[in-house]
Amino acid sequence: MSKNPKETEEKEPKPTLKDLRTPKGVHDILPDDHEFYTYLKKVIRHRARQSGYRRITTPTFEFTDVFKRSIGDTSDIVSKEMYSFEDRKGRSLTLKPEGTAGVVRSYLQHNMQTWPQPVELYYIEPHFRYDRPQKGRYRQFWQFGFEVLGETDPAIDAQIIQLFKVILEDLGVADLFTLQINSIGCMNKNCRPHFIEDLRNYYMGKERSMCEECQTRLEKNPLRLLDCKEEDCIILAKLAPQMKDYLCEECKEFHEELLKLLEGLGIEYVENQKLVRGLDYYTKTVFEFWSASTGAQNAIGGGGRYDGLVEKMGGQPTPAIGFAAGMERIIDTMKEAGITVPTKDDIHVFVAQLGFTAKQKALKLMNELRNVGIKCVGALGKGAIKNQLRVADRFAVPYTVIMGITEVRDGTAIIRDMKRGSQKIVKYDKVLEELIEVLGEDQLDRYSPEEVLY
């Protein structure tokens, strides 16, 4: 440090950085928040691995058609929430607004139908939607999700729901959510299409008492008519035909079986006729986990079966189910519930030094400490011992190693117990083992290549 910081007198007008903030709806994840993200990711990976899911990362952007063709033109996501742009050759690309489309595209592109079925994948990635931000809703947000492709059985549905439930339990927030579940049938003529036809007929001619949006819904996405929040529309919806009365035999059986399986697993659910979800590709099972405490954004995660999607995207008919959850919303809930998260960011040892030779030795020592798993920092720029110890205190380290001129001369170092305020002088080459001794083997942060890190 220079002794006269006042020497830097001339004050050039600095450019203002007020314009250089994050764009609307996106945020930095600062260290304190990362403790939550890291923990959450760890739980997800652990549980996914246990269940045989393997991780996939699809690109952050894809051709716009990947999303248009899967999610559906009339969905809110595609019609008004996508971050689309043209590249230098005029191709339309889009930042991924959700995870399933990319996974299915990848399944086809890499011929995963030749893998042992079902293919079970999970992802943890940022997603992007252009929407007005508010609590629990951001333009870039983290989602994790699971997809199971190539198998149709209600047991798969039950298992994926259970998997999410278990993760919520691990995080200590499972009790704060309810599982909402519904079946929206399949594409067989006598199932959903029949229902939609009757639904249209029911609403036809009643346009005058419907809100503007519902009038377009009638055209493009009649299922959504049922959960409109406008007063008049709610009244209309009450007498409207109900999907459950239209389910084909297969869908009906499937759904009943799923509910039984959930009961067998002790998973409580609420049957919700109005749950239809905003993506076009769902069939049969749809579900969401709802929270009471995340403001208006009460859906913390959701998913469903999409038996028609792989075929729709150009593959062989392949049944599949998926699920995704919002990490910000889960973390919000954890914070509100007062849940704290274990962290490994704490520092074991601070190395204080005085004089150039000591600094040299300190640098060397710190590297050695780190190699045996002792997390350490040193104030390599700070001059006075006093200041260095103050910094050590701020790191809340249990021990500080002090090396000054005397210690360098004697070939020793001081190990100071910060809590007791006591210290002892040890030979320099005994510092390592002394610290391991007082910290305890099990506290060390050792890196082992065998450790599973992905």
Add this chain to the structure above:
RNA sequence: GUGGCUAUGGUGUAGCGGUAGCACAACAGGUUGUGGUCCUGUUAGCACGGGUUCGAUUCCCGUUAGCCACCCCA
């Protein structure tokens, strides 16, 4: 896309039509190589643009941003 609320140092906040305090944080000291407490000091602010006014941080309008809600979902 629509609506509501808000905008004071890094953070959290007071305040008044006559240009701003406080707390925390940061930084520096409290003699010679020892932290946390304490004491002292320093740094740093009225989002931007317009209007009303002798004068605006304070009142009005606009912009921008943030938050919340609608909508939709994660």
